[in-house]
Amino acid sequence: MKLSRRKFLTLGGGALILVLIPKGIETSLAGTAPETAPSPIGDWTKEWEKHYWGFAVDTTKCIGCGRCVVACKVENRLPPEPEFTRTWVERYVILEDGEVLVDSPEAGMHGFKDEVANARLRGREIRRSFFVPKLCNQCDDPPCVQVCPVAATHRTADGVVLVDRKRCIGCRYCIQACPYGARYLDPEERVADKCTWCYHRIAQGMKPACVEVCPVGARIFGDFKDPESPVRQVLRKFSVGVLKPDLGTKPKVYYIGLQSGVR
Amino acid sequence: MPGFFYPNEAELQWGLLIVLYPYITGLVAGAFIVSALYHLLKIEALRPVSRLALLTALGFLLVAPLPLLAHLGRPERGFEIFWTPNLSSAMAGFGYIWLLYLLLVTIETWLVFRPDIVHYAQTRRGWLNPIYRLLTLGSHDVSPATLEKEKRLVTTLSAIGVPSAFLLHGYVGFIFGAIKANPWWSTPLMPIIFLVSAIVSGIALLMVIYLAQMKLQRMPVDHLCLRSLGNWLLAFLLADAALTFLEMLSFAYEQEESWEIISQMINRSLALQYGGFQLLLGLFLSVVWLWTANTVRAENAPRGTLFRAVAALLVLGGVFAMRWNVVIGGQLFSRSLYGVRSDLIFPVLGQDGIVTALLILALPVVLVFLMTAIVPPWEEQRPAPVPEAESPRS
Amino acid sequence: MTPHLRLALILVVVPVLVVIGLPWALRGLPVAASETYPWSLVPRTFGENGYYRGSNVGEWTSIAPRFAGDVAVCNTCHQGQFSSWSGGAHKVISCQTCHGTRANHVLGKPDPRPASPELAPLVAMPPIELCSTCHDARVVGRPVGFPQVNPETHAGKTACTLCHSPHNPQPGGRR
Numbered sequence: 001m002k003l004s005r006r007k008f009l010t011l012g013g014g015a016l017i018l019v020l021i022p023k024g025i026e027t028s029l030a031g032t033a034p035e036t037a038p039s040p041i042g043d044w045t046k047e048w049e050k051h052y053w054g055f056a057v058d059t060t061k062c063i064g065c066g067r068c069v070v071a072c073k074v075e076n077r078l079p080p081e082p083e084f085t086r087t088w089v090e091r092y093v094i095l096e097d098g099e100v101l102v103d104s105p106e107a108g109m110h111g112f113k114d115e116v117a118n119a120r121l122r123g124r125e126i127r128r129s130f131f132v133p134k135l136c137n138q139c140d141d142p143p144c145v146q147v148c149p150v151a152a153t154h155r156t157a158d159g160v161v162l163v164d165r166k167r168c169i170g171c172r173y174c175i176q177a178c179p180y181g182a183r184y185l186d187p188e189e190r191v192a193d194k195c196t197w198c199y200h201r202i203a204q205g206m207k208p209a210c211v212e213v214c215p216v217g218a219r220i221f222g223d224f225k226d227p228e229s230p231v232r233q234v235l236r237k238f239s240v241g242v243l244k245p246d247l248g249t250k251p252k253v254y255y256i257g258l259q260s261g262v263r
Numbered sequence: 264m265p266g267f268f269y270p271n272e273a274e275l276q277w278g279l280l281i282v283l284y285p286y287i288t289g290l291v292a293g294a295f296i297v298s299a300l301y302h303l304l305k306i307e308a309l310r311p312v313s314r315l316a317l318l319t320a321l322g323f324l325l326v327a328p329l330p331l332l333a334h335l336g337r338p339e340r341g342f343e344i345f346w347t348p349n350l351s352s353a354m355a356g357f358g359y360i361w362l363l364y365l366l367l368v369t370i371e372t373w374l375v376f377r378p379d380i381v382h383y384a385q386t387r388r389g390w391l392n393p394i395y396r397l398l399t400l401g402s403h404d405v406s407p408a409t410l411e412k413e414k415r416l417v418t419t420l421s422a423i424g425v426p427s428a429f430l431l432h433g434y435v436g437f438i439f440g441a442i443k444a445n446p447w448w449s450t451p452l453m454p455i456i457f458l459v460s461a462i463v464s465g466i467a468l469l470m471v472i473y474l475a476q477m478k479l480q481r482m483p484v485d486h487l488c489l490r491s492l493g494n495w496l497l498a499f500l501l502a503d504a505a506l507t508f509l510e511m512l513s514f515a516y517e518q519e520e521s522w523e524i525i526s527q528m529i530n531r532s533l534a535l536q537y538g539g540f541q542l543l544l545g546l547f548l549s550v551v552w553l554w555t556a557n558t559v560r561a562e563n564a565p566r567g568t569l570f571r572a573v574a575a576l577l578v579l580g581g582v583f584a585m586r587w588n589v590v591i592g593g594q595l596f597s598r599s600l601y602g603v604r605s606d607l608i609f610p611v612l613g614q615d616g617i618v619t620a621l622l623i624l625a626l627p628v629v630l631v632f633l634m635t636a637i638v639p640p641w642e643e644q645r646p647a648p649v650p651e652a653e654s655p656r657s
Numbered sequence: 658m659t660p661h662l663r664l665a666l667i668l669v670v671v672p673v674l675v676v677i678g679l680p681w682a683l684r685g686l687p688v689a690a691s692e693t694y695p696w697s698l699v700p701r702t703f704g705e706n707g708y709y710r711g712s713n714v715g716e717w718t719s720i721a722p723r724f725a726g727d728v729a730v731c732n733t734c735h736q737g738q739f740s741s742w743s744g745g746a747h748k749v750i751s752c753q754t755c756h757g758t759r760a761n762h763v764l765g766k767p768d769p770r771p772a773s774p775e776l777a778p779l780v781a782m783p784p785i786e787l788c789s790t791c792h793d794a795r796v797v798g799r800p801v802g803f804p805q806v807n808p809e810t811h812a813g814k815t816a817c818t819l820c821h822s823p824h825n826p827q828p829g830g831r832r
Contacts, residue, residue, distance in 0.1 A: 044718045045706055063799045065790045067754055070776055074758055075723050080773035083273035090267075091798045102267035102601045109775070112796050113789070121797065129798040134269075143444060149354040150343040154709035164713040167700075169343055170336015172276040173354050179444035181269025181598055185276065190336030196717060203718040206726030213724070215750040215791060216803075247443050263599045346680045346699050349708065366669050373665060400668070402661030409659060416662075 044203050051158040052224040053138070053197060053252070054231035055208075056240065060257040062131040062218040064089055068210035069109035075198060075209035082107035084184045086195035087135040087210055092262060096125040100261050108133075132262050133219060135210070136161065136182040136195035137243065137251030144174035144183060144194075153192065159252060160199055165191045179244050180251075197221070266602030275607055277590055279620040280334040285435045285457060286586045287627065288327045292432040292458070293465010294319040295368065295424055300495065302421040308491035312473050314640030317372045319469055322630035324365055328358070330623050334615060353434075353441045360434055364427050371420040373398070374413045376638045381405050382646035383638070394637065432461040439589060446521035446600075447528075447593045452510050459503045464582035466496045467575035472631060474572050482641060486564035490556075493571040496578065497553040504546045507585075524600045532595045532605035537588050545581010549574040723758040723769065730763050738824050745825030755779040755787070755823065784816040788823070804828070 072087045073080060082088075089108030093101040101120060105112065112131075142161050145153050152167040153174055163174075168191035175183040175192060183194040198208035202221070206212070211219045222229030234240065234256065241258035242251040255262070294316045300306045301313035309316075332341050345362075348355035373380075381403050384395035433454035439445075440453025470492050477484045514522060529537055556570035596603045610616040680698030705711025731752050732739040742748055753759050757778025761768045771777050779787045785808050794805035812820070821827065 041718050043715070045711070045714055048714075060800055063791055063803055064796065067779070067790070071724065071753075074771060074776050076720075077772070080775050082270050085270050088270045093797060100601070102599065104267070104270055107270040111790055112798060113793065126797065130800070131798050143442075146351045147353060147442075148349050149352040149357075150340075151347050151349040151709045152343075154707060154713070156714060157706070162713065162717055164710050166713070166716075167340065167343060167347075167710055168337065169340040171331075171334075171354065172336070173352070173438075175271075175276050176593075177442055177444055179598055181271045184271040185274065185336055192336075198722075199717045200720035201722050201724075201726065204722070204726065206722060206724075209722075209724045212726075212751050213754040215754050217749060263601070342676075342698070345677050347703060347708075362673055366673065369669060370665060374662075377661075400661045400664045402659070402664075404659065404661065412659070413662075 041203050045157070048156060048158040048203075050225060051202075053159050053202060054222055054224045054229075054235075055135070055138070055197065055253045056220040056222075056231050056234040056256060057133050057253060058218045058220065058234075058256040059130050059132050059259070059262075061216045062089065062133055063216055064091055064108060064112045064131040065215060066108040066111045067213045067215065068133060068219060069107050071209040071213040072195070073109070075201075076196075078193075079187055081187075082109055084187060084193070085109075086182075086193070087133065090132045090134060090262075091129065092132060092259065093121065093129040094127045094259070094261065095121075096127045128259070130257070130259065132255070133210075134180065134182070134243075135253060136197070137180055137249065137253045138197060140250035140252060141248060143177040143179070143247075143249060144192075147173045147177040149173065156199075160197055160202075161194070162196055162199065163192050163194060165189060165193075168192050179247050179249065265604045265606070266597065267599055268597040268602045268604070269599055272594075272597055275591075275594055277594065278334070278615045279609055279617060280330040280615055280623070282583070282586045282590045283330040283620055283623055284327070284334075285432075285439075285461075285590070286464070286583055287323050287330065287624075288432050288435050289457065289461030289464050289582065289586070290468050290627075291320050291323045291327060291364075291465070292428040292461040293463065293467075294323065294469055295428045295465070296462050297466055297469050297492070297495075299421045299425045299428075302418055303425065306491065308487050311485045311488045311642050312469055312492065314375055315473055315476075315635065316469055317368065317375055318634045318638075318640055319472060319631050320465075321368050321372050322634060323627040324361075324368055325630060326623065326627040328361055329626070330620070331357075333619060333623065353438050357434065357438070360427075360431050364424075364431050367420055367424055367427060371417055371424065374417050374420070376640075377413065378405050378410060378646055379638050379644075391637070429458060433458045439593070442593075444598055445593050446519065447525055447596070448589065450510060450513075452506060453589075456503075456506045456510060459499055459506055460582050460585055463496060463499045463503050463578055466492055466499065467578035467582075470496070470571060470575040471579065472628075474568070476632075476635060476641075480641075482643060484565070484568055485642075486568050489568045489571055490564075493553050493556055493567075493574070496571075496575070497550065497557075500546065500550055500553070500578065504550070507542070507546065521600055524596045524603055527603045528592060528596045532603055533588055533592050536584050537592070540584035541581050541588055544577050545584055549577040549581065552577065722760045724753050725758075725760045725763050728752045728759075731759075741822065742824040745827075747824060747826060753778075757781075784818045784823075785814070788817045788821075 066089055069082075069085060069087055069089060072078065073085070076086060078084060078086060085107040087107075088104050089112075090102055090104045091108075091112055095101065103112075108131075138160050140159070142153075142155060145155055145161060148168075149171060150167060150169055152164040152169070153161060154164070155161050165186075170185060170190045170192065172185055172192065175185065178194075183192050185191070186193040198206070198210075201208055207221050208219075211221045220230045220234055222231035224232060226232070231254070235254060238256045240254040240256055242254060243258075244263065245251075297309060298313050298316035298320065301309040301316075332338050335341055344355060344358040348359070350356075377399075380395055380398045382405075384392065384399050385403065387395060436454035436457030439448040439457075440450055442448045470489065473492075474484065474489075476482075514525060552570045552574035556567040556574070559567035559570065591607070595605065595607070612618055684699045684701060684703070700710045700712070702711035703709070706714065728751050742752070755778065757771070757780070758768045779790060782790075789808050792805050792808075794807045796805075799805060808817075817823075
């Protein structure tokens with residue numbers, strides 16, 4: 001893949017590309033060789049109207065262990081580097097003098113063990129501290145979909161925003177347009193990438209990988225069209241907030257115990 | 264301490280090439296406006312550069328999409344923007360607007376130079392002759408009646424071209440201004456700021472190219488023309504300064520949530536590029552030089568021209584700094600508003616590197632010089648009008 | 658309009674129309690059988706479910722999961738561990754949180770190795786490190802009341818598993 005791209009760049013000419021680019025340019029999704037049989041789902045578009053997914057995060061429960069970040073990378077075959085991540089965990093430490101310290105060492109994938117971050121606190125009183133897991137909000141009014149010049153990113157009928165990796169041109173406008181930093185450029189395929197709420201799993205009735213491995217139930221997933229769904233119960237029981245609501249993106253990740261100052 | 268950035272913000276998404284993109288399209292729009300000042304407003308003083316302005320606009324216009332294409336992660340898919348444009352995207356229209364504008368400028372330039380092309384096709388021999396003959400498209404019709412018709416058409420094309428140039432470059436400003444995720448970009452002033460600075464940079468570029476060509480070809484400089492260009496530059500610079508001030512004033516006065524981090528960025532990461540290059544050199548000093556040039560007495564015209572040349576170079580640098588401060592500045596702080604950085608490293612080589620950027624920036628200059636060699640736009644080399652009777656050369 | 662002007666217009670407008678229009682005209686023809694660039698310039702399924710390439714949805718849903726969907730199946734073979742786990746405080750934690758991906762394992766196939774040691778499952782770590790992932794009291798930010806100890810002062814270098822069963826840990830350390 002890389003070779004053909006470089007070849008293209010050196011050759012330059014736009015119209016010649018039809019002839020010049022070898023078939024190898026077509027790369028498989030997420031760069032995977034099929035390792036298991038394809039999932040048993042048929043045409044998902046015949047069923048997706050029956051679902052409308054939602055996500056809740058309980059910031060009062062998260063312990064910052066970072067297993068969700070690792071699980072996401074494994075499940076979705078992501079690059080191991082923390083600067084290309086579909087989900088991450090932030091730590092907010094609010095001091096008595098009002099200052100807010102935020103960190104997310106290596107996207108939180110190895111937890112928050114480092115004493116360096118703690119050293120910043122030495123001698124200062126903590127008012128409150130907590131963890132905030134982040135992931136794609138699958139906005140109902142997604143700016144990333146709005147700005148994509150070639151319609152490579154789109155919203156499904158069950159409310160998930162996906163990236164067509166075979167059509168994305170890598171202009172990174174969507175990365176700029178996302179207020180939440182949820183997107184990055186895949187360093188291998190040079191296309192935009194982001195959390196899909198594990199679309200391949202939820203279409204089979206499984207939970208997203210991060211929800212599956214969360215040891216404290218801080219990540220809650222469900223279907224708004226199912227009355228018994230955990231997200232519906234969370235939204236009934238708790239007062240929740242969403243990130244940057246003033247931007248009008250209508251995010252669908254609902255935060256329990258969302259402290260002001262979390263951005 | 265840089266503070267906090269979202270993990271995915273570690274990489275700089277839009278680098279030098281995206282700084283070049285609005286810079287080059289701005290130069291196009293500005294150069295075209297100068298030609299329109301002559302063709303539409305009949306500013307006679309600008310006649311010596313009116314044809315050079317078209318060639319300059321065309322040369323830079325041809326290169327304008329190149330930095331965009333080169334920065335794409337998958338440039339081989341770039342044509343999708345024509346085939347399946349997403350109409351809600353502020354970027355999708357660029358390809359079409361660019362293409363329409365290219366058609367317009369190409370036809371207008373061709374019409375303006377047609378008498379020259381026909382003349383050279385008939386008089387010049389050697390390897391260039393087939394090129395001229397090809398450019399005539401098989402017609403040597405330069406009768407006054409035809410030329411008069413085409414002159415009117417050129418005026419019409421200029422009239423369409425001005426709003427098109429505004430559209431092309433205002434649109435580039437909108438690409439940034441429409442990003443609500445980024446408080447440094449998201450302002451309705453963005454298209455108009457881009458537009459005015461585009462005109463400013465285009466006039467300055469024309470002054471520099473004109474003077475360089477006159478020096479190289481040992482031809483006399485038309486100081487009156489330079490004086491007119493300088494005064495137009497001054498007028499637009501003052502408008503540019505007003506807009507820049509207005510933008511900063513509303514940022515600083517409104518003090519929205521983002522102001523804390525933006526003011527840190529301006530003071531810490533962009534102190535030199537914003538305060539130094541964009542404001543002091545690009546706006547203040549160039550205004551001073553242009554102003555001073557106007558106090559020079561007529562008999563010292565070359566000195567006035569020198570002052571204006573200095574101002575033009577300062578403006579070119581200042582507008583580049585402005586593009587830099589918008590594009591790079593918008594990525595120097597975290598969208599979490601908890602971090603500012605200034606330690607970005609720009610690669611020398613590679614797809615996004617400094618060398619690529621310099622090559623792309625040099626390309627239109629080379630193109631313009633080539634075109635001025637093929638069809639010299641200078642007054643001294645205009646072919647004499649063909650008499651009403653049968654053309655003696657044909 | 659003079660003939661040369663007409664020719665000039667044709668020369669500039671026609672190529673533009675061809676470049677923009679041809680891909681749409683070719684859509685659905687056998688040459689455009691492929692769903693992806695470059696053979697199908699406008700993919701056949703473009704616009705099927707909305708203004709995007711329809712077949713992209715199927716590409717996403719057909720990715721093979723690596724984490725199994727339901728850990729109840731683990732009881733089929735690992736009954737001892739399963740009953741111990743399901744009776745204790747750790748029953749809220751999925752087997753795969755510590756043991757890693759098991760989707761292939763339950764199908765009788767080997768699970769893929771993690772792409773990098775950083776992505777290894779918790780069970781690949783020494784016990785103190787494993788348990789400290791969640792129970793290290795020195796980490797700032799954890800909710801009040803969450804069971805935590807300082808591993809240095811709690812038992813020194815003694816492996817946690819000497820006193821606590823990871824499947825069903827007891828506060829007093831009754832193994």
